Amino acid sequence: MSSSEPTIPQAEVAGLVMPAAAMVITSFRLFVRMRQGRLWLDDAWAALAMVFNVGFLVVVWLYLHDYARYPQDTRVALYYMVAQFFYAVIWSSRITILFTVVRLTFPGSLRRMLVRTVFVFLIAWMVLAAQIFWTCAVQSGWKTESRPQCSIGRNVAIAQIISDVLSDTILIIAPFRLIYRVRLTKAQKIRLLSVFSTSAITTIVSLVHAYYVLANAGLKVIVAAIFEESVSLIVANLSVVVAFLFRISTEESTTPASLELKSIITFGSQPTRKSAQSNPLSTPSMVVAIETQTIQMGDFSMSAKHEAGRDGNDTEAASLESLSKPGLFHDA
Secondary structure, eight states, X not given: OOTTSOOHHHHHHHHHHHHHHHHHHHHHHHHHHHHHTOOOHHHHHHHHHHHHHHHHHHHHHHHHSSGGGSOHHHHHHHHHHXXXXXXXXXXXXXXXXXXXXXXTSOSSHHXXXXXXXXXXXXXXXXXXXXXXXXXXHTXXXXXXXXXXXXXXXXXXXXXXXXXXXXXXXXXXXXXXXXXXXSOOOHHHHHXXXXXXTTHHHHHHHHHHHHHHHHTXXXXXXXXXXXXXXXXXXXXXXXXXXXXXXXXXXHHHHSOOOOGGGEEEEEEEXXXXXXXXXXXXXXXXXXXXXXXXXXXXXXEOSSOHHHHHOSOTTOHHHHHHHHTTSOSSOXXX
């Protein structure tokens, strides 16, 4: 073992602290969404990623801590489980981000394309997970080591690099059209794009992990995998956590004002729900409710109505204006 290689106790600490931090942030995200009554598919995938993250934490601890007491077959099985839970957290986190963008996207071609991309991500996940088995199955020497670790080699590293870069690029580009269609200041758009662009952090960490895989760097591969899966899950929750923190910051730093003076940025809406009024004596009419996703950023110098403009065909503007006054349209 080289002097620069982490020790097993150091790897154990990383294997506890990083997944635990990701679990806390995910739990906070789910709490916020549940309290707001906005649980959706992206939250379901975040919860699933957290379950996989707990499994990863457990098997990494068993794999690293006092592994000598386990039978050899159990040690080999633990290595396979570490690899599979790693992929499970990585790809379920990416699907979480993708569904976050989907829920903010209006029905149309872009939304359909994003939903199809979810299936592409699932296929990539299955292929990479299977690649571990067919690569390591033909190697027998590693299975007799005291702490078994398969040398997954060049092909697996290349596959990881390609899939990581392409998928993270999709997650960075996907929100651009959505955000630029909303009427915001340049600074606000940059702020929001920065939140979604944090997927680039996952790409950087994944490249480091792939480098160690290519170098067959032993315990460094495990530590890099710990950081990559934890960072992936943390990044998947940032859009919700940052939105919540901005809302709290705005509420604390501004004086109470009417809804017309509050800057509520509407990203998109869910499909409208229509229901006829139940009173048979009233004039026949239709009540339309639009569910919107909002982030409260700060005060504008103009009213929401003026900001929205008078273009009735602008869906984002209509949603923004509807939040500034009571009426048939309201934030669900």
